Amino acid sequence: MIQETIVTTISPDGLVHIAPMxxxxxxxxxxxxxxxxxxxxxxxxxxxxxxxxxxxxxxxxAGCLTGRRDWPLRAAEKISAPxxxxxxxxxxxxxxxxxxxxxxxxxxxxxxxSAHHAPFTGFNRAQFAVLEAAILVSRLTMLSQEKxxxxxxxxxxxxxxxxxxxxxxAWDWLMAAIDEHNGAQP
Ligand SMILES: Cc1cc2nc3c(=O)[nH]c(=O)nc-3n(C[C@H](O)[C@H](O)[C@H](O)COP(=O)(O)O)c2cc1C
Numbered sequence: 375m376i377q378e379t380i381v382t383t384i385s386p387d388g389l390v391h392i393a394p395m396x397x398x399x400x401x402x403x404x405x406x407x408x409x410x411x412x413x414x415x416x417x418x419x420x421x422x423x424x425x426x427x428x429x430x431x432x433x434x435x436a437g438c439l440t441g442r443r444d445w446p447l448r449a450a451e452k453i454s455a456p457x458x459x460x461x462x463x464x465x466x467x468x469x470x471x472x473x474x475x476x477x478x479x480x481x482x483x484x485x486x487x488s489a490h491h492a493p494f495t496g497f498n499r500a501q502f503a504v505l506e507a508a509i510l511v512s513r514l515t516m517l518s519q520e521k522x523x524x525x526x527x528x529x530x531x532x533x534x535x536x537x538x539x540x541x542x543x544a545w546d547w548l549m550a551a552i553d554e555h556n557g558a559q560p
Contacts, residue, residue, distance in 0.1 A: 375400075376396045376399075377396070377397050377428070378394065378397075379394070379395060379396075379397050379429070380393070380394055380434050380435070380458055381394075381414055381424050381425070382424065382425040382447070382456055383413075383424045384417060384421055384454050384456070385413070385416070386417075390447060390456055391414060391443075392434070392438055392443050392445060393414045393438055394435045394438055394508065395408065395414065402485065403484065404426060404465065404467050404482075404483040404485065405481065405482055406467075406481040408479065408481070409477065409478050410479070415479065415481075418469060418481055419472075421454060421455065422468055422469040423453040423468050423469070423486075424453075424455055425450055425453070425456065425457050426464060426466075427457060427458040427464045428462050428463045428465075429458055429461050429462065430494070430495070430498075430501060431460045432504040432508075432540060432541055432544045433540050433544045434460065435504065435544065436504055436507075436545070436548050439547075440511070440550070440551045445458055445459070446459035446460070447459055450487070451487045452466050452487040453466045453486065462490070462493070463489065463492075464489060465488045466487040466488070467484060467486065468483060470482050470483060470484050498536055498538075499533065499536040500533045500535075500536040500541035500545075502532065503533035503537075503541075503545070504544045506525070506529050507526065507529055507545065507548045507549075508544075510522055510526070511552060514551075522552060526549075533545060
């Protein structure tokens with residue numbers, strides 16, 4: 375099972391880093407898989423810790439992909455990396471084993487603390503659409519404009535029917551990034 379989370383880490387200089395990451399969860403094992411190069415990877419290798427934030431505010435996902443990484447934080451219980459203030463729940467993890475790889479190392483982690491902060495209020499198709507559009511934005515240089523346009527046309531159906539304010543803000547940030555990328559193409 376892969377859960378789309380926001381991973382918060384801390385650099386050797388004490389700088390906070392926030393990045394969306396799909397975490398593989400097998401029982402009580404959490405695997406972070408950052409593609410090189412990655413600030414998250416550098417930070418986890420140094421601190422051996424991270425916070426996995428479970429978050430339904432999709433502005434954070436879209437924001438991180440469009441240069442908006444300044445989200446409210448608070449202190450974690452057991453580790454130095456902070457918790458995202460809007461997280462519904464979070465897990466503080468510690469690295470137990472690393473499988474190195476030139477493309478995508480595997481960071482096997484175990485939980486050292488977990489907490490719930492707010493209820494999960496159900497699935498929302500616009501949130502799913504924003505997550506998928508954010509993944510497209512993270513692959514803009516690998517995908518054709520035609521592929522992106524056809525995926526967005528499908529995602530827009532559920533988005534238009536179900537979006538609230540947060541989802542619309544997040545979607546607009548992503549569409550602006552796609553327009554900017556397309557405008558810069560020859
Ligand atoms: C929903 C979602 C899941 C993602 N999962 C991963 C992942 O598992 N590994 C990864 O390297 N990047 C993933 N990305 C892209 C990263 O968030 C983005 O490239 C980020 O800048 C990672 O690099 P960093 O550690 O240097 O910040 C994901 C993006 C989204 C929107």
